[in-house]
Every structure is written in C-alpha cells, then in structure tokens.
Amino acid sequence: MSQTDTTETRSHTEVAVGVLIRESDNALLITSRPLGKPRAGWWEFPGGKLEAGETVEEALRRELVEELGIRIDNCIAWKVTEHDYSHALVRLHWCKVTQWSGDFEMREGQQMSWQQLPLTVSPVLEGSFPVLQWLSEERGLSFDPATYIQAAEAAVK
Numbered sequence: 707m708s709q710t711d712t713t714e715t716r717s718h719t720e721v722a723v724g725v726l727i728r729e730s731d732n733a734l735l736i737t738s739r740p741l742g743k744p745r746a747g748w749w750e751f752p753g754g755k756l757e758a759g760e761t762v763e764e765a766l767r768r769e770l771v772e773e774l775g776i777r778i779d780n781c782i783a784w785k786v787t788e789h790d791y792s793h794a795l796v797r798l799h800w801c802k803v804t805q806w807s808g809d810f811e812m813r814e815g816q817q818m819s820w821q822q823l824p825l826t827v828s829p830v831l832e833g834s835f836p837v838l839q840w841l842s843e844e845r846g847l848s849f850d851p852a853t854y855i856q857a858a859e860a861a862v863k
C-alpha cells in the first residue's frame with residue numbers, strides 16, 4: 707500500500723429495523739432515539755443491532771420487546787440499505803410488521819408517534835430516507851427529501 711492510499715476498511719454494523727404499519731389507517735410507528743445513543747432525540751423506525759448468532763427476525767423480535775414491550779407476530783423481510791455515519795457504517799435490514807401483541811411501553815425513555823407521510827417529526831435519521839421514499843411511492847405520494855435533509859443538516863451543525 708502506498709503512503710498516499712488512505713483506503714480504510716470499515717466493517718458493517720448489521721441492524722434490524724421494523725416498519726410497523728397500523729392496520730386501521732396505515733400509520734407508521736416512529737420512535738425517538740434515547741439519551742446516551744448517537745443521535746439521541748432523532749426519530750427512527752424501531753429496531754437495533756444484531757447480536758452474535760442472531761437472524762434479522764430474531765434481533766427485531768428481541769429489540770421490540772426490549773424497547774417497546776411488544777411481541778411481533780409477523781416480520782416480512784423487505785429491503786436492505788446501507789448508510790455511512792461517522793459513528794458507524796450500518797447495514798439496515800428493513801422488515802414490515804403488520805401484526806403484534808401487547809401494549810406499547812417506552813422502556814428506554816423514548817417517545818413514539820404514529821405518523822402519516824410525510825412525517826411531521828424531525829430530525830429523522832438519514833439512513834431512513836430511502837425507506838421513506840419507497841413507502842411514499844407505494845402509497846402514490848410524492849417524496850420531497852429537502853425538508854428531511856434540511857432538518858438533519860441543521861441538527862448536526
């Protein structure tokens with residue numbers, strides 16, 4: 707390797723993310739990131755990192771019990787995306803969830819909001835923007851990333 711080659715190999719952090727869709731009105735569950743995590747207070751879809759030996763579905767089931775106190779009945783693998791944050795290079799495994807049981811409890815002191823598109827909470831994690839676009843397209847809605855991008859840029863300043 708030459709001295710000018712600054713190529714750095716970063717390993718991916720695998721993350722399971724749930725797009726919970728409420729049957730009655732198609733609303734999406736969005737939660738805020740708890741204090742102590744990178745981007746605390748930002749909004750995201752619920753989920754978290756895979757632990758050693760876990761499948762995406764197992765990780766999502768565990769995270770949703772730990773964070774929200776609910777048990778999911780189905781987990782439909784949907785998309786895989788990547789995002790390079792300064793704190794981690796993440797690979798996001800997106801699953802749609804339409805059935806669950808239990809009452810929502812914010813076990814990590816976070817907030818939750820059932821949202822229609824476009825979301826009204828802000829700022830939203832940048833790694834979730836592609837999914838907001840796909841969900842908008844599925845619903846025949848236009849997607850304008852500008853508002854999300856501006857809010858994210860303002861929040862990292």
Ligand SMILES: Nc1nc2c([nH]c(=O)n2[C@H]2C[C@H](O)[C@@H](COP(=O)(O)OP(=O)(O)OP(=O)(O)O)O2)c(=O)[nH]1
Nearest residue numbers: 721723750751752753754755789794796831833834
């Ligand atoms: N849960 C979730 N994570 C997301 C989304 N979009 C996005 O870029 N991410 C990124 C942010 C984080 O870098 C990573 C998730 O890691 P995390 O720190 O929240 O995971 P965790 O709950 O297992 O946390 P920890 O207690 O192990 O630190 O994925 C999203 O919509 N939901």
